[in-house]
Amino acid sequence: MSRRAIIVTGADLAPEALQLLQDFEVVYAGKTPQEEDLVALCKRHDPVAIIVRYGKVGATVMDAAPSLRVISKHGSGTDTIDKEAAKARGIEVRAAVGANAAAVAEQALALLLACAKSVVHLNQRMHAGHWDKATHKSLELHGRTIGLVGLGAIGQRFARMCDAMGMKVIGFDPFAKNLPDSIRVVDLETIWRESDAISLHCPLTDDNRGMLGAATLRKCKRGVIVVNTARGGLVDEAALLEALRSGQVASAGLDSFAVEPMAAGHPFQGEPHLVLSPHIGGVTSDAYVNMGVGAAKNVLAVLGQGVAAAHA
Template structure:
């Protein structure tokens, strides 16, 4: 019986049903590289489903039978794709499986920032009534700039359009962009957006995309939302931009280092609305991503029969 290693503590029952006939081994909620190497050495999996942690060359070399690495989600930046290619290991992702969940989280963060949801909640619980002094931001008629127009970005675009926002977007790889999304270049997006939401994968080419230079090109008082990857933002530059008022609010679900450690400079700043990278973590997305990850790896295994040795 061949083995599938899951870099997590669980998998949706619907996904496990698809993997019947394979032995499924779990690495736990926070697997380290040494944990994964040890498990690969002990079980020699033909496939790895990546939920948490990173899978690099050292892990791959510990599993000589490994033929496919399947991401439980859409972002594959935690997988060394160059090392996988060199070893003939296919990398697949559950693109779109969590699109609804992440797009809704982006909308929640945008609204929380525009409507001061967190700050007003804290004031109300402390016994205050700020109706006479507080004014929220109306999003209707304002411009939202989306970096990335894949499954998540386009889902969010539809929500923003429904709010009456002007939607502009940048994605050189986008296809079938609806009429209500105006495709622009990045300088235009920085210049014209009242709010910016990131929906692109993290690559070597866009790391630190939002930095001191690009933030300075934005409208003063812009809202920044990130439900993609923390590495897209230069966090020191964003902190300075928030402190100076160049960025009015930032709603973030992903960070350069995860989990966020105590004492992070974003903590305690009322102009940051934070969530622990749970945009794609809903009961529905959990099933969708698990099923897609299992389906994808089974398709690769069916296409690449094991080499007798």
């Protein structure tokens, strides 16, 4: 009897995760799987599980896999999975919550510091032979207010980093509980009004898509810093670009974008007050293992293999 199949929408999985899935046939969809590729693989292998690394999994893919019982995200964000379609078909959707929290929080801090200290600009100037000590002034973050939208595993870890630097931490998350005293919980209007820097750590939903747009940015302090290591759809990119050029936003550090990968000629490219990274906040050697193991454990938990679901 052939082994049950698990499709991975990527080209690899950590050896530690594969060890957990040794009783299954693991099928890789490649680095850039398209819907038609996934449909073909599902029809060929009829998987009991899909581990989602790249690409989207919607109703068409699900319908091509009649034995599918669980869709497990290799990470924490499930916006690339059609959860309503999965629910309608009795398919569970799981995420490896917290598996990449340290990695993403560190990336958020790196982007915040790069913006506040003009790291990229000064590096370029130095390599070009300039010495700007007499003319440049960076922003000191100590005593400044950081506003966090989303206080899950990543947001709380980033909050601890900011608190350690002496920043005042305010945050909004209607679902977070038992938060530390170092975070002052406020509403979104207070986030926009009081923050010297804003960092997004929430999932993307239909309700918050484009939440950081023209109207919101006008409510912010002039010269605010924006950091986004969550999902690109949270930000209205045209509005952010206009705010950067007007000085309403002093600088922004972005690790996620509305359309990925970013195409050549994107308006963000070459913008002097933008620090960009290619959605690699959660891509570290440690997080790679943690996310793979978390995704594998979630698959096994749903399939009743006796392994507890992965948690942060």
